[in-house]
Amino acid sequence: MKERRIVAEVSVVPLGTGSASVSEYVADCIGILEGNKEINYRLTPMGTILEGTLNEVLKVTQQMHTVPFAKGAARVVTTLKIDDRIDKELTMEGKLKSVRMRKPGVKT
Amino acid sequence: MKERRIVAEVSVVPLGTGSASVSEYVADCIGILEGNKEINYRLTPMGTILEGTLNEVLKVTQQMHTVPFAKGAARVVTTLKIDDRIDKELTMEGKLKSVRMRKPGVKT
Amino acid sequence: MKERRIVAEVSVVPLGTGSASVSEYVADCIGILEGNKEINYRLTPMGTILEGTLNEVLKVTQQMHTVPFAKGAARVVTTLKIDDRIDKELTMEGKLKSVRMRKPGVKT
Amino acid sequence: MKERRIVAEVSVVPLGTGSASVSEYVADCIGILEGNKEINYRLTPMGTILEGTLNEVLKVTQQMHTVPFAKGAARVVTTLKIDDRIDKELTMEGKLKSVRMRKPGVKT
Numbered sequence: 001m002k003e004r005r006i007v008a009e010v011s012v013v014p015l016g017t018g019s020a021s022v023s024e025y026v027a028d029c030i031g032i033l034e035g036n037k038e039i040n041y042r043l044t045p046m047g048t049i050l051e052g053t054l055n056e057v058l059k060v061t062q063q064m065h066t067v068p069f070a071k072g073a074a075r076v077v078t079t080l081k082i083d084d085r086i087d088k089e090l091t092m093e094g095k096l097k098s099v100r101m102r103k104p105g106v107k108t
Numbered sequence: 109m110k111e112r113r114i115v116a117e118v119s120v121v122p123l124g125t126g127s128a129s130v131s132e133y134v135a136d137c138i139g140i141l142e143g144n145k146e147i148n149y150r151l152t153p154m155g156t157i158l159e160g161t162l163n164e165v166l167k168v169t170q171q172m173h174t175v176p177f178a179k180g181a182a183r184v185v186t187t188l189k190i191d192d193r194i195d196k197e198l199t200m201e202g203k204l205k206s207v208r209m210r211k212p213g214v215k216t
Numbered sequence: 217m218k219e220r221r222i223v224a225e226v227s228v229v230p231l232g233t234g235s236a237s238v239s240e241y242v243a244d245c246i247g248i249l250e251g252n253k254e255i256n257y258r259l260t261p262m263g264t265i266l267e268g269t270l271n272e273v274l275k276v277t278q279q280m281h282t283v284p285f286a287k288g289a290a291r292v293v294t295t296l297k298i299d300d301r302i303d304k305e306l307t308m309e310g311k312l313k314s315v316r317m318r319k320p321g322v323k324t
Numbered sequence: 325m326k327e328r329r330i331v332a333e334v335s336v337v338p339l340g341t342g343s344a345s346v347s348e349y350v351a352d353c354i355g356i357l358e359g360n361k362e363i364n365y366r367l368t369p370m371g372t373i374l375e376g377t378l379n380e381v382l383k384v385t386q387q388m389h390t391v392p393f394a395k396g397a398a399r400v401v402t403t404l405k406i407d408d409r410i411d412k413e414l415t416m417e418g419k420l421k422s423v424r425m426r427k428p429g430v431k432t
Contacts, residue, residue: 009154011189013229013293015409016236020193020291023203027210034213043207043216044152045159045200046117046189054389058382065378065406075236075409077229079295081119081154082389085128085339085399092153095131099151102135105142108151121337121401123301124344128399162281166274173270173298183301183344185337187403190281193231193291225370227405236409239419243426250429259423259432260368261416262333262405267369297335297370301344308369311347315367318351321358324367 003053006084007092010057011047012064014073025071029064036060042092047079051092054084111161114192115200118169119155122176123183133179137172144168150200155187159200162192219269222300223308226273227263228280230289241287245280252276258308263295267308270300327377330408331416334381335371336388338397349395353388360384366416371403375416378408 012029014022029048033041039060040051048064050057057080065078083090096108120137122130137156141149147168148159156172158165165188173186191198204216228245230238245264249257255276256267264280266273273296281294299306312324336353338346353372357365363384364375372388374381381404389402407414420432 007153009152013231015229015231015238016233018232018234020195020232020289021206022231023206024210026207027214030207030211030214041215042153043204043214044117045115045150045157045203046152046155046191049153051153054386058386062378062382065408069410073236074411075407078406078408080404080406082402082404083154083399084389084402086393087128087398095153096151098129098131099134099138102132103138106135106138106151107149121339123337123339123346124342125340126342128340128397130339162278166278170270170274173300177302181344182303183299186298186300188296188298190294190296191291192281192294194285195290223369225368236411237422239422240426242423243430246423246427246430257431258369259420259430260333260370261331261366261373261375261419262368262371262407265369299370303344311369312367314345314347315350315354318348319354322351322354322367323365 005052005090006054006057006082007090007095008050008057008083009047009081010050010061010064011079012068013077014068015075015077017073025068028067032060032063040092049092112194113160113198114162114165114190115198115203116158116165116188116190117155118158118172119187120172120176121185122181123185125181133176136175140168140171148200157200221268221306222270222273222298223306223311224266224273224296224298225263226266226277226280227295228284229293230284231291231293233289241284244283248276248279256308265308328410329376329414330378330381330406331414331419332374332381332404332406333371334374334385334388335403336392337401338392339399339401341397349392352391356384356387364416373416
């Protein structure tokens, strides 16, 4: 039996780095997702959307959370939002599709 | 002088509706953004990204928050995350671009 | 008629400050709430709970968001979560009380 | 060597339950924390603050996330915010204390 997949959003923010830019941290977090066959992802301007089993999503979130420390940050605030339902399959694309059916011109 | 623009993410969730689906609420929230010339938006699988002045973003967030009540929901949980910087211009596309420069193949 | 009150949580995080500590920013944000007769608040280890009308909560959130810029930060990420219901009165204490009724020893 | 502890906030929201009240779900989530010697917790009007190792916090978050499904909910949205620093020990009480030192009358 296939394990249930969830859709989630993760955001990893380093504090006290001395620079207001975080793109190098985001790029390294994305590096963790590349080559991971269990996770689909998509970067947005405000975070990273993940699709996978809850266990796998928690595992990569923990890995992404570690990235800024490895680059010298002293503090990291990571936010994870999990959307999980058992009455139908949940995918990134499926969630957008159900809005598009009601609102054809929606910008995604 | 042009007022500073921010990038934000808003998510509006109705509680106690009797249905686990929320796409009709999301579609109506998007309806508020259509035709608003002050706000750029983009729907993601986990929320709606907004780009505009802080005042305008707060105004539309308040309007989007009202949508589920108008459709009969008794309770609404709305989350707004604001990203605001004064050292350089902030746009949805600019944020993605700075990650793309470091990670050319990133999926967006 | 009395305007409906909501319960919310706000968190204001400065980026690129060169220090991993944020307590001085939090203290100044709390300064904005002191003396405000329209808002009840309570500081937690992860944010500030606000109780007031939606308009008033949005107003003080905007003021709190400005604090780190006034102290020299170049970037601020502010998160606001709004809990709003129309079927019964919502207060910080009432929300804790309904859990306490079911779980008498709960630590708050 | 003692493993580093983090402070986090978790919120578990069931969707489509037919009732706008969530206190019975919150009470059952708290039940998971009672008797767990690895985790300190504190309920706030907007979520539950957790203090423990990252591994332990992720473990109980996953358990709390499961509660509404066991009670019949079809969909659950869980939010976890992790605050983690390596330059000093992080505790719920320590975080409040550093604000109190700067703002003696702060309500907590």
